[in-house]
Amino acid sequence: MNDLLLNRILPAEHIPYAYPFLFIDQVLALTADSITTSTVFPPESLLVTSHLLGGPDVVPGVLLIEMVGQAALLQQRLVSAKSTIKMLGKCKAKFLSPALPSKPLVAEVKILGEALEGSLVHGVVLQESIYIAEVEILAVSAPRPR
Amino acid sequence: MSMPTQQEPVPVSLQELKEMLEKALDRQLEYLDLNQNFYTELGLDSMGAVALFIEVQRKTGVEIPLAEAPMIQNCEQLLSYLNDNARSVYQNE
Numbered sequence: 415m416n417d418l419l420l421n422r423i424l425p426a427e428h429i430p431y432a433y434p435f436l437f438i439d440q441v442l443a444l445t446a447d448s449i450t451t452s453t454v455f456p457p458e459s460l461l462v463t464s465h466l467l468g469g470p471d472v473v474p475g476v477l478l479i480e481m482v483g484q485a486a487l488l489q490q491r492l493v494s495a496k497s498t499i500k501m502l503g504k505c506k507a508k509f510l511s512p513a514l515p516s517k518p519l520v521a522e523v524k525i526l527g528e529a530l531e532g533s534l535v536h537g538v539v540l541q542e543s544i545y546i547a548e549v550e551i552l553a554v555s556a557p558r559p560r
Numbered sequence: 561m562s563m564p565t566q567q568e569p570v571p572v573s574l575q576e577l578k579e580m581l582e583k584a585l586d587r588q589l590e591y592l593d594l595n596q597n598f599y600t601e602l603g604l605d606s607m608g609a610v611a612l613f614i615e616v617q618r619k620t621g622v623e624i625p626l627a628e629a630p631m632i633q634n635c636e637q638l639l640s641y642l643n644d645n646a647r648s649v650y651q652n653e
Contacts, residue, residue, distance in 0.1 A: 529629070
């Protein structure tokens with residue numbers, strides 16, 4: 415998909431998240447089994463200012479996991495129009511460098527496999543070409559409401 | 561008959577199956593009993609089932625549709641399914 419079309423994608427139109435819990439600003443690349451997204455956490459965001467009190471201001475690692483998960487869901491919605499809501503099932507994450515607010519965080523996410531309406535996803539988060547985090551998520555379909 | 565390519569599915573060995581099951585269960589198995597029920601005897605939960613079937617698909621290239629997955633309750637049934645469907649893919653080449 416060319417850059418012009420990617421720029422027109424509004425993530426909020428495709429995935430069920432909204433401010434302050436939508437962690438994709440832009441889609442940079444999209445293929446049949448991968449997506450690359452960009453996100454900037456504003457320094458004044460409560461998600462940053464309340465972690466850690468007194469500094470340093472870093473983006474919470476758990477939000478990077480969520481960012482990868484949202485990117486994977488967006489990829490599936492864009493490429494195959496799958497509407498199944500997925501939730502985190504199992505997750506492994508490594509945090510290699512602190513993620514800073516104000517600068518773009520790029521998530522390179524690959525869908526490794528799908529079965530039983532679940533998916534295995536691998537994502538790497540970078541900031542200015544520095545590896546910030548590596549995440550592997552097993553997402554499962556959301557249970558029906560009770 | 562066309563020559564097999566690197567992309568064609570292959571059946572999985574018992575050792576590979578044991579390793580995949582252990583990864584899905586998140587624990588080691590003393591031995592692999594082909595007739596043990598994944599769910600009622602080995603304690604595989606829904607997340608584990610997703611992990612197992614994804615891994616099986618990645619290793620063998622055989623897709624297991626959602627509608628057919630509930631009929632696969634143990635390793636013997638899984639191996640049988642993989643062998644039947646690997647053969648079907650070869651015939652369709």
